[in-house]
Each structure stands twice: as structure tokens, then as C-alpha cells.
Amino acid sequence: MLTALIDYDSGNLHSAAKAFERMAAERNAGQVVVTQDPDLVARADRIVLPGDGAFAACRMALGDVTGMYEAISDAVLNRGRPFLGICVGMQMMASWGREYGDTAGFDWIGGEVVRIDPARPGGRGDRLKVPHMGWNDLVIDHPHPVLAGLSTGDHAYFVHSYHFRVADPAERLAHVEYGQDITAIVGRDTMLGTQFHPEKSQAVGLRLIGNFLDWRP
């Protein structure tokens, strides 16, 4: 069993790799590789796409790795390999990103990625801080095998300024509240994405990673 973490020069893969390695050992889930090689991704049993920074820059950096997007989409869409996008890796599953101009995403989960509105509802003049940075409690909208053992009220670590407005409510699996509903987890078929960082979310995050490695959709 092989889990491929895709390296396309977007941010810190070290802690994500360590968290997946630890849970792969704990759940007896085989090998975890960090790779820039589309052939290896094509052979992988599971695919993880991290991402930090801006949507447009991440989408461009991924596009710069020849054959990578094709390898991912073939594995996920045609061969049903489990996929987990993290942070901007999750946002890129959207139809559109609106950060620094309009950028097409993978269009796997309908919707767009827009800036968090800092205006508080009922406005007393004070505004929300952006980025949305820190621990927020999840509200689970739809149960999912990868969320086994997680409940509404569990905290996950977020750091982002843009959020994913999902078109079909059935594909939003969890959200948090930050002046507005912020999508926390998206998913359909064999694909999942988390806006938060499971590799930074202590026990809650490690459990989700372990469940993903065990998942046989």
C-alpha cells in the first residue's frame, strides 16, 4: 500500500509527511512517499495534496509539474483512488478561486473560493481578524467514514484568508462558524478535502489522517 504526498514546491511538507508516516505505522497502512513524480502518483493507492499560500500560485505551481494534474485526476476520477486535499490543496478542488484574479480549479466540487468577509453580522463596527487563524470547533454536516470518532465540537487548526463556498450542500461535510459559515471539510465519492490542517490538529487531526489511511471506499 502506497500513499503519495504531492510535492510541488508549495510550503511545508515536513510535518504533513511526519503525521502520515506516524499514522501509517500505527494503522499498518504501508508506505508514505513525498513525491514530484507523476508516475509514482499513478501507482499510488492514496493521494494527498497539501498546499499553502495563494490559490493562483498553488494552481500554477502544480501545473508546472508536467503530467502531475493528469496523473491525479486519472487516479481519482477514473480509478477511484482515495484523495485528500489539505488547505489550498482542498480549495483547488473547487470550480474557481477568486484570489489574485480568477483561477480555474479542478472543478471536482462545485463552488468558488472567496475572501473571508471581515464584517461581523449585526456590525458594532468591530471587524473579524483575517486570516482566520487558530482552533475552531467543527460542526459535522454529514457523517463520513473518515470522520469516524470525530464529533461536532472537536477542534481543528485553521489558518486561511479565503474560504470555499460549496454549491451543493451535500458536498459540505463539516463547517465552522467565523462570522459566517466557513467550509471545513468537503467530499464526494473517493475525494475529501479539509480546510484545516489535520497534521497540526493534534489528536483530532491524527485520527482523521488514520481514518483516511484505513478508508476503503
Add this chain to the structure above:
Amino acid sequence: MLKVRIIPCLDVADGRVVKGVNFVDLVDAGDPVAAARAYDAAGADELCFLDIHATHENRGTMFDLVTRTAEQCFMPLTVGGGVRSHHDVRALLLAGADKVSFNSAAVANPDVVAEAADRFGSQCIVVAIDAKTVAPGKWEIFTHGGRRETGIDAVEFARTVATKGAGEILLTSMDRDGTRAGFNLGLTRAVSDAVNIPVIASGGVGTLDHLVEGVTLGGASAVLAASIFHFGDFTIAQAKAHMVAAGIPMRLT
């Protein structure tokens, strides 16, 4: 709802915790990785390593510490001290830091913040501001551990670095640091109101009420403390319980 964060800060020199951490049964009170693991288990919301003697010669030691911590602690880690350019930011991110903090280099040239934020995103760029009171309601930036005055207004500078793409401000009152007399609440409130990014209050915590005031009166999104936790005066859980009792939303683990 987003929770207020408690961030223990470890001052590190030559790979060792300055003064040690004595709050649990650590075999080695000076080992930053052991201290980080203990704080992880204790429910700290983030960790901060500050390399207080950062030089070119000892950078390798810090990278090694960061790497070993990131292998064992699956929580956010901010690293600062001696960060000069986006090259330093990249090296620390690759070592396993989640956020990297600029201090003197950003004062000398705020564009280093923009260069780093453009490359790696605002989410991982912190600017540490060390400020002293120079007149009632007026604070200026001091660098080099508070020894060198710059004449730069702290609130204006906070606005500048926020515009340059900083994702967070770590605000330390040099008047209060080490005094245990509480945060400089006027400074904290002025900076927090001036910028739309999170502000971490730092410098002066001696009691749990001080942590509460940093949020309720200072408007901080997070509170940083060192000695009250390191020396075992209070646990993270006691601090969180106290803040919850004061009506502040906290993550209880």
C-alpha cells in the same frame, strides 16, 4: 467559534532552553524538544521557539531542533530569532516550522515581509514587534533585545507590516517583559485596533488575570507567556479554565 490561543514561548540559546522548563518531570529541563512535547501533551494551542543568540554559526542547531520537534508534535510551531530574509524563512519552513517570525530585519526593511509573504503566503509570516513606552499613549520600536531605539512608532509600523502581508503580529512590551506586572494593555489595544490581522500579546504575564486582560482589554487574539508556565506557577489547563470562567472562548482538551 474561533478560540483564543495560549502560546508558551521557549527562549533557546545554542540549542538549550534558557533557564530551563521545570513544570513537569522532564529528565532534561533544558531540552527544547522535551519541553515542546510536554506542552503538546498539556494542551498548549501553539508553540513558539525564539532563538535569542541567533548567529550564522549556530543556525544548524536550531534547524535540528525544529525538525525534531515537528516530527513529534503535531501542533503549530512558530520560530523566530535572526531571521533576515526569505531564504531564512524557507530554510525554517523546510525544517518543519509552520510560521516564521521577523524582527529586526523587518524594522530595517519592511519589504522583507512582502518578499516572504509573496513567496510563502501571509499565513506563515509573523512580525515580532518589541515596543517601549516613550510618552503616554505613544510607543516606539526597540531592536536588539530592547537596547537599540529606532524612533519608529509601533502602531504605525504594525499597520505597515500588515499592509506588506504579515499574517500575524507578536507584540512584546519591553517595559513589561520579565516584570510579571501584566501586559501593556494600552499598547496591545492600540495595535490590535490598528490592524486587521491577529495580534499575540506578550511581555509581563505574572497571573492568570493578566492573560484574561490581554484579551478582554487588550483585544489580543492570542496570549504568549513563558515563565509562569515554565516554572510551574500554573498549568496550561489552569490558565484555560481561568479564561473560560472569565467568558473567553478557549479550546479545552
